[in-house]
Amino acid sequence: MRGITLDVAAGEHVAIIGPSGAGKTTLLHALACALRPSAGSVQLGGRDPWALPRADLQALRAQLFLAPQVPPLPPRQRVITAVLAGRLPNQSLLASLKSLFYPNDIPLADAALARFDLSEKLFERVDRLSGGERQRVGLARALASDAKLLLVDEPLSALDPTRAVQAITTLTQVAHEKAATLVTSLHHVEMALQHFPRIVGMRGGEVAFDLPAAQVTPQLLQELYAQHLHELTGPAPEAIDITAAPALPVVMHCR
């Protein structure tokens, strides 16, 4: 990535669009303090996270939430545990251990899942869900967290059109309710234009445009997606197949 200057105000909703390999995920990771920029700087709330001591950096990370494209769910975990894991940064170790013994906030997890129509899966195991359901569980975890900055990477890649609209509406609504900043990378250009006031177009590791949604013209999009037009018109490519394989019997290791 080169020469990127991006200023996101608190409470703003931003969608990042652009062809595959444009650097959308890298940008999100840099914003999430998951990647240290090799040059230039990131400032969160006016502070440089990489100049902070380790403990303060972790405390800062607790205020933001990065939802990766592939939902980070261990196969044998139950949905409720996976959702409540979003609360971990706000809990003591003791409280989180107690919650493994008996979930400490079942209503919270249920409410987060209900917004994605997944209430009935509350006590299911994660590996018994479909790819789309897993992705929505990942988003429900973002809802459960208390983060002030939500960074969501391709939240719709495994969802059908109806679910996709539902998911993106829920995300923006929740961000409004919590007065949280929302930065999302999206393959669905239409969805981005409809639901986000500000659009950042990326191409080849650079910001091509940074405009209010109303000013994004078809011509700009054509230029952004030149040589990748199928991504603009066609359905979002499913980058990774996230359907969980059924649990196999455990292998015995002799070492």
Next chain:
Amino acid sequence: MASAAQPALRDPAWSSRVFWMLAAVLLLWPMLVLTEFKPWTLFETASLKPTLRFVGDFFPPKVEAEFLMAVAKETWRTVAMATAGIALALLLAVPLALLSVRVLSVSALAGRMDAMPSVLRTVTRWLMIVLRSVPELIWALVFVRVVGLGPTAGVIAIALTYGGMLGKVYAEILESGEGHATQSLLRNGSGRLQAFFYGLLPQNAAELTSYTVYRWECAIRSSAVLGFVGAGGLGQMMDSSMKMFNGSEVATMLIVFMALVWLADKASAWLRTQLG
């Protein structure tokens, strides 16, 4: 003869195959000499006679009620020794494994791990290698002198060797699995132990349990061996019967021991299917 006429049709891998076979024989030969490997001495009349007499004594196995009760008690002691040893080993292995796992490093999340944690991890790894490179038999010989004859020495011996063994393999299992869930939790600001309990452990729980059960099975077998150096249990009983050349007692105990190993094997196989 066709191959001579058409060199292109000769297997080019043949000569190197012959070379490595000859090299293996040449390497093996001095080792056979060094270990005085003379299997035919087994079948000389001088050694065959006492062997046959001892084995002949095996039949019939001794089945007196009083003796069987004593065998049952010692068998149970052997299982208890193995289980207590593994439980103590876990107390050692879990913290050591957690200290040495790279996936739980916060500084390694972005870029290289800091110097201090890196040194700590290496030192922990060395400690585990030292613990497990001393066989439990040696530890048992040491502790029989320290705490006296009896199962305590066996329990401590198993705890030390298996502590290092389990710790090292736990760390390997935790490192080799998918780290995505754990890293996501750490990136979102969770503590290391929280990330362990909500990401790393559920990701690898089945494999960890499976390996622990397998090692418990090994510990049962090795605790029987530890009896021979005075650590109590079935092994010690077998040792004294052997010294008395009491073949029928040895036969009963061997049968019981085989049944025990078979049971442990079945139990661990059943547990593994339950983990799926």
